[in-house]
Amino acid sequence: MKKDVFRSSNLGVIYLDKELSLRPSDRAVVNQDSTISFQEDFLNGYNRTLGLDLNFALLRGLNFGGFLAQTYTPGIKGKDWAADLYLSWANDLFSFTGSHMEIGENFNPEMGFLLQSNVRRTKLGLGYSPRPGIRQIRQAHFFLHNEFITDWQNSLLTRSSSWGVYNRLESGGHLMLGLDQTYERLAKEYEFEIREGKWIKAGEYSSPGLVQTAEGCFPFIWVVMEVDSTVEGNGSLIGG
Numbered sequence: 001m002k003k004d005v006f007r008s009s010n011l012g013v014i015y016l017d018k019e020l021s022l023r024p025s026d027r028a029v030v031n032q033d034s035t036i037s038f039q040e041d042f043l044n045g046y047n048r049t050l051g052l053d054l055n056f057a058l059l060r061g062l063n064f065g066g067f068l069a070q071t072y073t074p075g076i077k078g079k080d081w082a083a084d085l086y087l088s089w090a091n092d093l094f095s096f097t098g099s100h101m102e103i104g105e106n107f108n109p110e111m112g113f114l115l116q117s118n119v120r121r122t123k124l125g126l127g128y129s130p131r132p133g134i135r136q137i138r139q140a141h142f143f144l145h146n147e148f149i150t151d152w153q154n155s156l157l158t159r160s161s162s163w164g165v166y167n168r169l170e171s172g173g174h175l176m177l178g179l180d181q182t183y184e185r186l187a188k189e190y191e192f193e194i195r196e197g198k199w200i201k202a203g204e205y206s207s208p209g210l211v212q213t214a215e216g217c218f219p220f221i222w223v224v225m226e227v228d229s230t231v232e233g234n235g236s237l238i239g240g
Contacts, residue, residue, distance in 0.1 A: 047110040048072040062089045071108045079104035079118075095127035105152070119157065122148045141166040143178075159183040181208040 053067030066085035073080070086099035105118035125145040132140055142165050149158040164178025188202040 046072070046074065047108065049109045049111065061091050064088070069107075069109070071106075071110075073106075073108050073110075076106045076108060078106060080106040080108065082107045090127070093129055095125070095129070097123065097125040099123045102152075116149075118152055120150050120152065120154070136170055138168045138170050141168070155185075156183075157185050157187075179208065182206065 049069060049071045051067060051069035053065065055063065055065035057063050064085075064087040066083065068081070068083045070081040082101070082103040084099060084101040086097070088097040089095065099122070101121045103114070103117050103119055103121075107114065107117050123146070125143070127144075128142045129139055131138065144163040145161070147158070147160045148156065150156050160180070160182045162178055162180045164176060166178075167175040169175065184205045186200065186202050186205065191199060191202055193199050
């Protein structure tokens, strides 16, 4: 007689959020968030995630913080954590952002979303925002953003850069001109098929692109325009 087996799972999330004041000042605030998620599978064991993140606002325009998380899965131990640290500062003229995140090879949040494990990601951004005194332009924002993703052996997997100028207009609209450039190194184990008979093979790919956007009154006509022109380099992951 065949015996029926029914699979049963319990899912749950616990989230705690508390704001802490370091001293009697509205300029010193700590936000503390704690997350506990669990998935209990009575046939195959369990998967649990425990995380903590802190966000500090110590001075006007200065923020830093990060998170630390770890997963617990039967039979998996070591490199099962993820962590992130960030810092940002800005005033009306200058801005800076930076962050670094590491995700272990065995970090396994089954109830959440994880794009890729076993990587390190670093982001850096600089901004300069003068008020040039030019007719129709209220403020110009010159920006430079870089992102680097490596494996745990520090071999580069992805590099993306963007730079340009974003102009805020007196009319309430904007004009932006920028350049985006992306580099990808695809490993053999990550080859994939985008349609029947069309594979993205292992190798190096780059795709520089020119981005232009406009919205506003110039000076009597309301214009909305967005152009994203991608120029393929040594192959591209977009369209192969």
